[in-house]
Amino acid sequence: MTATLDDLVDTLKAAAETSRLRILALLSRGDLTVSDLTEILNQSQPRVSRHLKLLLDAGLIGRYQEGSWAYFRIADDDTARDFVHGIVGRLNAGDPQIERDLERLAAVKHRRQARAAEYFSDNAASWDEIRSLHASDRAVEAALLKLVGKRPFQSMLDLGTGTGRLLEIFAPLYRRGVGIDMSREMLAVARANLDKAGVGNAQVRQGDIYAPPVERDSFDLVTIHQVLHYLDDPALAVREAARLLRPGGRLIVVDFAPHALEFLRDEHAHIRLGVSDKQIADWFSEAGLDLEESQEFEPRGGSEARLTVKLWLGRDRRRLIAEPTRAGERETA
Known part of the structure; x- marks a missing residue:
């Protein structure tokens, strides 16, 4: 320009x-x-x-x-x-x-990291209890990286960014990353983690997942990781996420499959006990997305009383005008 x-x-x-x-x-x-x-x-x-x-x-x-x-x-x-x-x-x-x-x-960032470490310490037992019930985070992250591929892209948005982990693992691929979360405490944790990891091409902001403070049609990749089960209207969140995608952009949702662990509702503020494949397919379709792939991650030990993690990939139905590729160049997205 x-x-x-x-x-x-x-x-x-x-x-x-x-x-x-x-x-x-x-x-x-x-x-x-x-x-x-x-x-x-x-x-x-x-x-x-x-x-x-x-x-x-x-x-x-x-x-x-x-x-x-x-x-x-x-x-x-x-x-x-x-x-x-x-x-x-x-x-x-x-x-x-x-x-x-x-x-x-560096001194300012060190204080941020100290506050984040204190918050982690205060909440570690709660998070560890849930983490022990499902597949390792490492396995899910490896699948996410493989699914997205190695081709660089312009922009990423992580809705309900939490600790900022997805912004961190995808940082080598995107030019600009944005994370949105309502919790100021979690935003402090995310900033500290991104600072510690040396991620300079991402930022996090406070905002509502139902009305994210970002421009529509602006992102190549939008992620919603372990967030939908906290929401009273996840379909609306998916529709809003889809509106933020550029034509042909991708939405990745990670959440729990349906389960019967009522204590997560009582003790950890889960509103929904998991999300089914049919629900995701319906929400994606209503939002103008094609469901391209789903993956399942069995809980550690395979116990039926534990949590199965699901991953779903949707793509915006609008098509970009493809730029001609150089001779011998392959599409990797």
Whole structure:
């Protein structure tokens, strides 16, 4: 994409200032609050806010609300992201000011990870109890990676992202990843995990799975992993997810097959005791998706009293105009 002369000059002016370049360099490594940036830049809150407003007005960064906190990120627009990463990529990481900024950024991320570890510790027993009832996470993740394939794609959305694990394992494939979750505590865990894994091309935001705060027709891959059994209207969640897909995009749902473990409803807030193949097929069809594949993962030990994990892949029925492939090049998607 191109810009008019005046627009490009305005964009260059917005970025052409030391503090604002430092902000862009920091946000290229993850989402941050005004408080985070104030601490890292060692500047007053009004001054930092002024710089952020200029970058926002220029369309180089975005802002989203999470409870009482406002987070800032590099803009979702591909042109803006290319512009920012092009500039930031030319900065000398050995510059004394950049080095100090990155040291302070590391301290901010370390505190996030400490808070996440505390939350994990407080809830580990509950999660371990459920995890022991079904196939290993590693087996399911391996199947997901095989199903999606090795061909890079533009964008991924993980609805109900939880710990951010799917964003982490698919990070080498997508250019831009977004995770949505209602829980601020889980978002803190996801940010800490992504920071620890060195994933810089993904961000997480607070939002409702029934009305995700992202643009429609924007994602090549949408995932809903172990979320539907918590919802009172999973069909609506599937329809909303389908609306976010680009033509030909894929939706992957992972959840439990129907079961009779009532304690999960009583003690772990599960609304539905699993999801059947027919339900998924109906929901996909209503949402304009073709059900292309399903897989089943038996529980550990094969006990009937445990949980079977199911994986379903749906594809948007709209077709993209295929670009001609180079001689000898094979489609891998």
